[in-house]
Amino acid sequence: MRILSRYIGRAVLVQTLMVMAVLLTIYFFITLMDELAAVGQGRYSIVMALQYALMLLPRQLYELFPMVALLGGMLGLGTLASSNELTVIRAAGVSVRRIMLAMMKMALLLMLAVALIGELAAPQLEQKAQIMRAQALNKGVSLNVRGGLWVRDGDTYINVRRLLPEGTAYDVSLYVFDKEQRLLEMIDARSAVYDKGQWVLRKVTRSRVDHAGVVSEELPRLPWRTVLSPAVISVAALPPDKLSIAELAGYVDYTRSNSLDARVYELALWTRVVAPFATAGMMLLAVPFIFGSLRSVSIGLRITVGGLLGIGFHLFNGVFGRIALVYDLSPLLSAAMPTLVVYGLWWGLMRRVQ
Structure with a gap:
């Protein structure tokens, strides 16, 4: 059985890697074509555009992997079914459950590798790619909040209009x-530099309000001690779905301690925690299709069905999360619901497999 498990796992692995290569190649060229419009601006060259598109591939791999797992599982088992190898395996007394277990062993190794890429490599590479692109185009790193970044530290509200690499901010209020x-x-400060554990505000206008009125003064420099390090501000300036679990957990702690609404970051955190279970569910979903309704159909139809299911899951995951935010549903339930639907569909289809 060990040899058979390796054989089934290898078939699934080969097809999964092929699907992964095809999808990443398509996304790479789509990203590159979008970037060609910016080539020639500032110092942004075709080499930088290629580098930028390559550095985004780990993020795209992580986001596409549930669909990749479904297609890889369907094509891997489908290849064995088309050559009647699955029929021989079943005739030898091997149950669907054991075949599914053999497939999932390989799936777990792939999920571990992709999870490590998504947590360790993707966020850092994407941030570096955005900074490289911004510097080449002679722009500051754009923030994801209209009118600049708004954050709170205790009883102080901070607005940062532009944030540059290496701990430099401009137009700080x-x-x-x-x-x-x-x-x-x-x-109001023209700029701020993070130095030796504190911010130093430069070209400062400070206005104090009391019962007598408003008193203003101009200062060349003003030290500003705060818990907001450049790392915290950089995290806050990025969309939640671009952050790692560690960054999301840290920012959820920060927002809660300052009595801020953390639901968006909590939803993103639980979505990333649930992602491996979603991938496993999508891989499992391939089994009832191959042993059931798609047993004898063409590879093209399998790809079509798998692609539609993968796109449907991706859309449902995104739409349900936004609906949950509007109606103030539990972030954990909101993140887990699409995955629970996948497992429910798998369970219902498996009951019809002979």
């Missing part, structure tokens, strides 16, 4: 309130 939410102080 601080608004300090008392416990009764009355404005005490406003600080």
